[in-house]
Amino acid sequence: MQAVIARAGVASRRAAEGMILAGRVTVNGSVVTELGTRAFPGDVVALDGRPLIAEERKLRLALNKPSGYLCAMADSYGRPLAAALFKPDIKERVYNVGRLDLESSGLIFFTNDGDFAAKAGHPSFGLVKEYEVEVDGVLHPDFASAFEKGLAEGGETLKAERVLVTGPRSLTVWLAEGKNREIRRALDLFRLKATVLRRVAIGPVRLGNLAEGSWRVLSDEENTALQTIFNKTRPGHERLSRRENE
Numbered sequence: 001m002q003a004v005i006a007r008a009g010v011a012s013r014r015a016a017e018g019m020i021l022a023g024r025v026t027v028n029g030s031v032v033t034e035l036g037t038r039a040f041p042g043d044v045v046a047l048d049g050r051p052l053i054a055e056e057r058k059l060r061l062a063l064n065k066p067s068g069y070l071c072a073m074a075d076s077y078g079r080p081l082a083a084a085l086f087k088p089d090i091k092e093r094v095y096n097v098g099r100l101d102l103e104s105s106g107l108i109f110f111t112n113d114g115d116f117a118a119k120a121g122h123p124s125f126g127l128v129k130e131y132e133v134e135v136d137g138v139l140h141p142d143f144a145s146a147f148e149k150g151l152a153e154g155g156e157t158l159k160a161e162r163v164l165v166t167g168p169r170s171l172t173v174w175l176a177e178g179k180n181r182e183i184r185r186a187l188d189l190f191r192l193k194a195t196v197l198r199r200v201a202i203g204p205v206r207l208g209n210l211a212e213g214s215w216r217v218l219s220d221e222e223n224t225a226l227q228t229i230f231n232k233t234r235p236g237h238e239r240l241s242r243r244e245n246e
Contacts, residue, residue, distance in 0.1 A: 001025065001037045004045050006114025008052035009093055014118050024048050058113040059094055060223065061086065063215040064207060065108050071099040083110065085213055097121045101181055106131070106199030107207040110215070119230045120202070123177045126229065127203035128161055131173045131183060134196035138168050147173070147186050158186045203229060 005016035005025070017035055019025055025032050026046045027039055039045050045052050065071070069082040073095060079102070086094060097109040098121045111117050119125050144163035151158040160183075161174040173183055184194055200207045204225035210216060218226075 001027075001032060001039055001045070002035070004039050004052060005047065006118075008047075009112035009114070010047060010052065012114040012118040012121070016114070019047060057092065058116070059090065059092055059111055060113060060116055060218040061090070061094060061110045061215050062205060062207075062210065062218055063108050063110055064210045064212050065100050065105055066212045067103050067105045070102055071096045071108065082108070086110065086215060098178070100199060101184075103194075104197040104199065105212065106197075107202055107205065107210075108199065109202065109205075109218075120226065126176065126232075127226075128201075129175050129178055129199055129203075130201035131175070132170075132196070132198045132200055133173055133183060133187075133194050134170045135187060135192045136169075136195050137192050139165060139171065139192070140190045143186075143190050143192075144171070151186050151189055153185050153189060158182050158189075160186070 001020055002013040002016040005011060005019065006013045010016070011019065016025075020035055020037075021033060023031050023033055024047055026049075027037065027043050029044075063082060063085060065082045065085075068080065069085070070079045071082050073081070073083060075081060082096060082100075083094065092112050094110040094112050095117070097111060097117045100106065100108050109116075109120055111120075120127060144165050147158065147160045147163050149159070156179055158179065159177075161176045163174075164172045166172055175182060179185075183197060187194055198207075205218065205222050
């Protein structure tokens with residue numbers, strides 16, 4: 001059942017589990033709350049009373065998000081949405097995989113493929129993200145090593161895979177997990193603010209010369225490289241894979 005919802009582009013399989021357990025899904029008019037329930041050809045699957053139609057075209061898009069654009073499907077404050085940058089060319093409903101905060105820019109995936117979203121957005125699949133950062137003051141000489149070892153903040157440990165200082169006020173940071181505003185929070189501990197924070201790579205996919213506000217379809221080579229990573233058996237993957245295949 002989760003796969004049917006994911007193929008309709010409504011949500012990832014993991015998110016679909018919550019919809020099923022909440023009693024929001026029906027099959028042929030009957031409410032379904034068991035995750036193992038199967039749908040067969042000819043069955044009418046509906047979410048909140050609306051029949052789901054599988055989207056035949058699966059889109060995997062790379063966007064160069066400008067600063068000031070929100071990664072959300074709606075905003076009560078009327079701020080510009082990153083998803084709107086695909087219109088009018090993309091008719092399908094696509095949603096962001098993970099997030100970039102409002103002030104940050106750079107590479108982010110959008111898709112209507114629930115399977116892809118679940119894997120590309122889950123830290124256990126090890127897609128390391130690369131960021132170029134400029135700050136408003138001179139970097140402390142201990143910042144890079146401290147961030148690599150781990151910084152305690154807000155009950156969490158902020159930890160970079162690697163930090164490369166490229167100038168007195170610039171650096172490149174690689175993150176494996178990417179906690180909320182992790183780089184900005186680490187800089188705050190050293191009384192620094194990021195004036196530029198740009199994501200330039202997600203795993204094997206690089207931003208390259210994609211103009212700010214522009215997007216492109218992931219290439220066959222990029223999809224193959226990503227799938228190779230997804231197919232690797234690593235600790236933490238098996239539980240996710242079993243859950244997604246239910």
